Amino acid sequence: xxxxxxxxxxxxxxxxxxxxxxxxxxxxRKELWNDEHIKLSGYNMGHxxxxxxxxxxxxxxxxxxxxxxxxAIKRLSKSNDQLISKIKALxx
Numbered sequence: 542x543x544x545x546x547x548x549x550x551x552x553x554x555x556x557x558x559x560x561x562x563x564x565x566x567x568x569x570r571k572e573l574w575n576d577e578h579i580k581l582s583g584y585n586m587g588h589x590x591x592x593x594x595x596x597x598x599x600x601x602x603x604x605x606x607x608x609x610x611x612x613a614i615k616r617l618s619k620s621n622d623q624l625i626s627k628i629k630a631l632x633x
Contacts, residue, residue, distance in 0.1 A: 547595065552580075554598045554606035562586075566594050572613040578604040 548555035558566065566584040573582035581599035586592070598606040 549607065551605050552600050552602050554610060555595060557593055557595050559593050561594060562592060566596055568617055569596065569610075569613060572617050573598060573609060575616070576600075576604070576609050576613065578602075579609060 542561055543559040545557045545559070546554070547557055563586070566586075570582050570584055573579050578600045579598070580601055581597060584594050584596045586594045596610075598610050600606050600609050
């Protein structure tokens with residue numbers, strides 16, 4: 542995965558995430574909506590044969606877009622760790 546910042550201001554962050562697909566970006570997009578300061582959270586895949594999706598995050602200004610994204614990723618990571626632990630406990 543390669544990440545490139547396309548736009549970075551207090552209220553708006555636009556990043557290109559090369560090599561990723563709907564699975565990761567949809568999870569991040571949905572988790573961002575759990576933040577009350579998010580005004581916009583979405584992504585555009587562009588051409589299906591050239592996976593260079595662009596994730597866009599906008600806040601109301603009470604929190605930076607960069608912080609909102611970092612917090613959402615931390616929450617997703619914690620949730621994934623819990624899922625892995627529960628699956629391991631099933632001894633599958």
